[in-house]
Amino acid sequence: MSATMATDIVAQLADSLAKAGVEEGELSYKGQGRKLDDAKSVEEIVKEIQDFEGLRALRLEGNTFGVEAAQAIAKALETKSTFKQCYWSDMFTGRLRSEIPPALNSLGDALMLAAARLTVIDLSDNAFGPDGVKGIEKLLKSSACHTLQELRLNNCGMGIGGGKILAASLIYCHKTSSAEGGPLSLKVFVAGRNRLENDGAIALAQAFQLMGSLEEIHMPQNGINHPGVTALAKAVQHNPNLRILNLNDNTFTDKGGIAMAQALKHISNIQVINFGDCLVRPAGAIAIAETVSEGLPILKELNLSFCEITDEAALKVTQAVKHKDTLEKLDLNGNCLGENGCKAVQDVMEEMNMGRLLGSLSDDEGEPEDDDDDEEDDEDDEDVDEEEIEEEEEEEEEEDGGGEDEDEEEEEEEDKFSTPSSAPKPPDVSSFLSFPSPDKLLKLGDRRAYLIxxxxxxxxxxxxxxxxxxxxSVYKDDNQEVKDAVLDSIDALLKKAYSTPSFQGFSFVSSLLILFGLIKSEDKVKPVVVVPGHLQTLEHVVQQDYFPKENVAVLEAFMSRNDKALDSCGNARTLLQSTLHSLKSPS
Structure with missing residues (x-):
C-alpha cells in the first residue's frame, strides 16, 4: 500500500472520530460518552437531523440525554417520515428514573407525528423499570410500530409490571395492525435480565402466541420457573419460524424441560437452543433428547450445561445428535456425569466422528450423592425447591422506586433476583473485568471465552x-496456560464483534488508539498505561482472518510514530510494528 493510501486511511479514521458518522441513511453519535442536558447542548445534533434527507436510522447509544435534550431531538424527528430504526440503548446513564418516561414519550410522539414506520427499536441497557415501559407504551400501540421487526429491551429492569405492560402493548398493536390488513410480525425479541419472573413471562407468552412470527427469542436471567417456562413453551410451538431460543439461567426443572421438549417438536427451523443453567434435570434432558432425535433437522447448537443432568440422560442427549449434520456445538459442561460419565459421553461423540463438537466437560459436578430416590420423591423435592425459590424472590424483592440510574447497582440487584438459589454459582466475569488478574481469568474455567x-x-x-x-493486560509470554486463555478469550470476543453487522471496525481501532494515548479524544477519555501484553495480544489479532486488512495500515501508521506512550513496551512494540509492516497489502 502506498504512503498516500495509508494517509488517506488515517484521514478516514480521523473522520470516524467526528461527532456523526453517516452511512446509508444512518446518523450516528454512538459511544461518544457525551452528557447532553438541554436543548442548547444538542443544537448541532438537531441541525444535522433536520438537514439529513431520507433519514432512516439514528444511533444515540453510549451518551446520556436529559429531558430537554430529548425533546429537542424529538422536535427534529417530527418531519422524518422515512425513519425506521431507533438504536437508543444505554442513553440515560446517571439520569433520575423520573426523567426517562417523559424523554421517551417525547421521542415516541415525534415518530408518531412523522408517520414513521419503524422496523427496529433498541432500548437495551437503560435501567428504566416499569415506568420506562410506560414511556414507550403509546408508541408501541401506534401505527408506527405496525411494521416493527426487532424489539430489544435487554437489561432494562422492567420487572413483572413492565413485562405485563409490554405484553398488552404488543397484543394491542397486533390487533389494530391486523384490522388494517398488515398484522404485526415481530421477528426478534430480546429481554434478558429484566426480572420478568413467571407472571411477566406468562403475559409475554400470550403476545408471542398471537403474533406467531418470531425468529429469535432471548430471555435469559429472568427468574422464570416452570409455570412461566410452560407458558413460553406453548407460545413457542405457535412460532414455526423460530431459529434461536435463549432462555439461559432460568429454572425449568423436569416439568418445564418436558413442556419445552414437547413444544420443540413443532419447530423444524430451530438452529440454536440455549437452556444452559436451567436445571432441566434428567427427565427434562431425556425429553429434549427424544425431540432432538426425532426432528430439528438444522440444529446448530444445543446448550444443556449446568442443568443437574446425570450420565444416563447426557448419553441420551449425545446419541440424539448422531445424524445432525449441521451441528456445530453440544454443551453438557457443569452437569453431574462423574468421571466415567464424562468419558462415556466423549467416547460416544468420538465414535460418531463428532468429538470436536463437544464443549469442555471440565466443570462437571461429579455424580450426585443421592441418586437412588424414586421419581415421586424427586417430584416432591422439585416442588419444594421451587416454592422456596419463589418465596426467597418475594422476600428479596424491593419496590422498584426512584433514585438515580446506577448501572452497577442494577446489575447486582438483577443477579440477586434472576439466579436460582439451587443453580451452581457461575464464575464471576464482572470481577475479572473490573480488576483483571491471570488467576481470575483461569478460574473462569473453559467457559471463559463464552462468558466474557x-x-x-x-x-x-x-x-x-x-x-x-x-x-x-494479564497476558504472560512465559505462561502458556494464561497466554492461551487470553488469546482464546480475545479471539471469541472479536470474532463475535466483527461478525456483528452494526460493529464498526474503524471505530474499534480508533478507540484502541485513543486508549493507548496515540489519538486525543474530544470526550477526554483517559488513556491506559500500556503494557507489553496489550501489544503482544494485538500482534496476534492483526494476523487473524477476522481482522480486516484495511485496518492494518492505520495501526502501522500510528505505531510507527515516535510516541512515549509505548516506550515501556520495548520488544513487544518492535514485534508488532514488524508484523504490521509485513501484513500491509502491496499497493
Missing amino acids: EQRVDVTDTMKTAEAFLKIS
Whole structure:
C-alpha cells in the first residue's frame, strides 16, 4: 500500500472520530460518552437531523440525554417520515428514573407525528423499570410500530409490571395492525435480565402466541420457573419460524424441560437452543433428547450445561445428535456425569466422528450423592425447591422506586433476583473485568471465552476496546496456560464483534488508539498505561482472518510514530510494528 493510501486511511479514521458518522441513511453519535442536558447542548445534533434527507436510522447509544435534550431531538424527528430504526440503548446513564418516561414519550410522539414506520427499536441497557415501559407504551400501540421487526429491551429492569405492560402493548398493536390488513410480525425479541419472573413471562407468552412470527427469542436471567417456562413453551410451538431460543439461567426443572421438549417438536427451523443453567434435570434432558432425535433437522447448537443432568440422560442427549449434520456445538459442561460419565459421553461423540463438537466437560459436578430416590420423591423435592425459590424472590424483592440510574447497582440487584438459589454459582466475569488478574481469568474455567463474550456489548466499540485491554493486560509470554486463555478469550470476543453487522471496525481501532494515548479524544477519555501484553495480544489479532486488512495500515501508521506512550513496551512494540509492516497489502 502506498504512503498516500495509508494517509488517506488515517484521514478516514480521523473522520470516524467526528461527532456523526453517516452511512446509508444512518446518523450516528454512538459511544461518544457525551452528557447532553438541554436543548442548547444538542443544537448541532438537531441541525444535522433536520438537514439529513431520507433519514432512516439514528444511533444515540453510549451518551446520556436529559429531558430537554430529548425533546429537542424529538422536535427534529417530527418531519422524518422515512425513519425506521431507533438504536437508543444505554442513553440515560446517571439520569433520575423520573426523567426517562417523559424523554421517551417525547421521542415516541415525534415518530408518531412523522408517520414513521419503524422496523427496529433498541432500548437495551437503560435501567428504566416499569415506568420506562410506560414511556414507550403509546408508541408501541401506534401505527408506527405496525411494521416493527426487532424489539430489544435487554437489561432494562422492567420487572413483572413492565413485562405485563409490554405484553398488552404488543397484543394491542397486533390487533389494530391486523384490522388494517398488515398484522404485526415481530421477528426478534430480546429481554434478558429484566426480572420478568413467571407472571411477566406468562403475559409475554400470550403476545408471542398471537403474533406467531418470531425468529429469535432471548430471555435469559429472568427468574422464570416452570409455570412461566410452560407458558413460553406453548407460545413457542405457535412460532414455526423460530431459529434461536435463549432462555439461559432460568429454572425449568423436569416439568418445564418436558413442556419445552414437547413444544420443540413443532419447530423444524430451530438452529440454536440455549437452556444452559436451567436445571432441566434428567427427565427434562431425556425429553429434549427424544425431540432432538426425532426432528430439528438444522440444529446448530444445543446448550444443556449446568442443568443437574446425570450420565444416563447426557448419553441420551449425545446419541440424539448422531445424524445432525449441521451441528456445530453440544454443551453438557457443569452437569453431574462423574468421571466415567464424562468419558462415556466423549467416547460416544468420538465414535460418531463428532468429538470436536463437544464443549469442555471440565466443570462437571461429579455424580450426585443421592441418586437412588424414586421419581415421586424427586417430584416432591422439585416442588419444594421451587416454592422456596419463589418465596426467597418475594422476600428479596424491593419496590422498584426512584433514585438515580446506577448501572452497577442494577446489575447486582438483577443477579440477586434472576439466579436460582439451587443453580451452581457461575464464575464471576464482572470481577475479572473490573480488576483483571491471570488467576481470575483461569478460574473462569473453559467457559471463559463464552462468558466474557456474553458480558461485553460488542455493538459499543469503546466498551469492546476497553474489554480487549483488560483481558490482554494479564497476558504472560512465559505462561502458556494464561497466554492461551487470553488469546482464546480475545479471539471469541472479536470474532463475535466483527461478525456483528452494526460493529464498526474503524471505530474499534480508533478507540484502541485513543486508549493507548496515540489519538486525543474530544470526550477526554483517559488513556491506559500500556503494557507489553496489550501489544503482544494485538500482534496476534492483526494476523487473524477476522481482522480486516484495511485496518492494518492505520495501526502501522500510528505505531510507527515516535510516541512515549509505548516506550515501556520495548520488544513487544518492535514485534508488532514488524508484523504490521509485513501484513500491509502491496499497493
